[in-house]
Amino acid sequence: MEEARGWLAEQGVRQGADGWISAAAPDEPLTAGQVAHTWAGDVFTDDALDPVGQVRLAFGLLDLLDEYWVTCGIRMAHLGPDGPLPADALWDGYRRRLEADRDAEAVMYSLWVDWFEDRGTAGTAFGEVLGHDIDRVVAEGSQVLLRRARRVLECSGPVPWPVKASVYDTAVRLPALHPALFKGLLAGYHDAYGDLEPAAALALLERLRLPAGTPHVEELRCVLAAGQANHRRAPGAWDAAVRARP
Numbered sequence: 001m002e003e004a005r006g007w008l009a010e011q012g013v014r015q016g017a018d019g020w021i022s023a024a025a026p027d028e029p030l031t032a033g034q035v036a037h038t039w040a041g042d043v044f045t046d047d048a049l050d051p052v053g054q055v056r057l058a059f060g061l062l063d064l065l066d067e068y069w070v071t072c073g074i075r076m077a078h079l080g081p082d083g084p085l086p087a088d089a090l091w092d093g094y095r096r097r098l099e100a101d102r103d104a105e106a107v108m109y110s111l112w113v114d115w116f117e118d119r120g121t122a123g124t125a126f127g128e129v130l131g132h133d134i135d136r137v138v139a140e141g142s143q144v145l146l147r148r149a150r151r152v153l154e155c156s157g158p159v160p161w162p163v164k165a166s167v168y169d170t171a172v173r174l175p176a177l178h179p180a181l182f183k184g185l186l187a188g189y190h191d192a193y194g195d196l197e198p199a200a201a202l203a204l205l206e207r208l209r210l211p212a213g214t215p216h217v218e219e220l221r222c223v224l225a226a227g228q229a230n231h232r233r234a235p236g237a238w239d240a241a242v243r244a245r246p
Contacts (some may be wrong), residue, residue, distance in 0.1 A: 004060030004196055007046075011039055032065040040065075044082070052089045059093040062106065071110035079121075091128035094234035098129060098148040111157040117193040119160065126152070126159045126167070135172045138177075147174055153180035157187025158192040163199070168204055178208045186220055190231045190238075198224045 006188035008014070012023035019029030030038075043049075043058045055074070074093075078085045097107045130137070130152040137145045153171060156164055168184070171177045185205060188196035202224035210217060212244040220243035228234050 001060050001063045004057060005056055005066045033067050036067035036069040040070045044077040052086050055085050055089040055093060059130050062242050066106060067105040071106060074216055075114050095148060099144045104151055107200055108151050116158040122159050123163045125165055131167045134139050134167045138170055138174045145177045145226050149181040153184040156184040158193040161197045170202060172207050175209055178210055182208055182210055186216060189220060192232060194230050197225050197228060198229050
């Protein structure tokens with residue numbers, strides 16, 4: 001984070017009491033979002049840094065600014081003409097922030113709407129942030145690994161079912177992950193890009209041990225039992241399931 005703060009200072013940007021201050025317009029404080037939109041992309045044109053250094057600096061900016069747009073800059077650099085970015089640095093950056101005991105909303109949103117909703121990147125991204133080491137997560141069960149697993153599972157709705165099915169099947173062995181798995185299934189049904197296989201998802205749902213009063217369990221069970229794969233394909237199915245509840 002301090003490296004990122006120093007790099008911004010080199011660009012003439014510093015943090016003041018009322019926001020971020022640019023030397024070019026010192027009387028017009030900037031929000032963190034404005035700083036991200038203006039300078040995050042420049043990290044990947046800084047020839048003083050090698051590609052690994054650029055990736056690490058970009059994640060430092062994310063820590064400092066806590067703005068989703070920084071993750072957009074990372075993804076655009078990865079998929080752009082000068083990409084891909086070094087895979088170890090890229091995915092280690094995501095894993096570390098998913099494991100950290102601090103807010104991870106920007107990172108989770110990035111995974112959900114950018115990496116997971118894109119069929120071209122969903123498999124690689126899901127594998128890197130969870131799929132490749134789900135066995136270790138379940139075997140060790142450390143708080144750090146569980147934190148990462150919960151966050152990934154919660155935003156995994158758009159990941160294609162064939163990619164995530166075996167990961168779900170392993171994760172269900174650990175009751176601590178059951179609420180996150182349920183959120184993943186629920187998102188798989190409701191998200192516009194959600195993906196699940198009704199019969200297999202229903203079988204998984206029946207294995208979950210969820211806190212009493214968890215909302216929407218019965219509705220999800222009902223639509224899956226009816227063979228519904230996604231809300232957008234049968235918009236009235238969920239409402240019918242709600243009405244059918246005692």
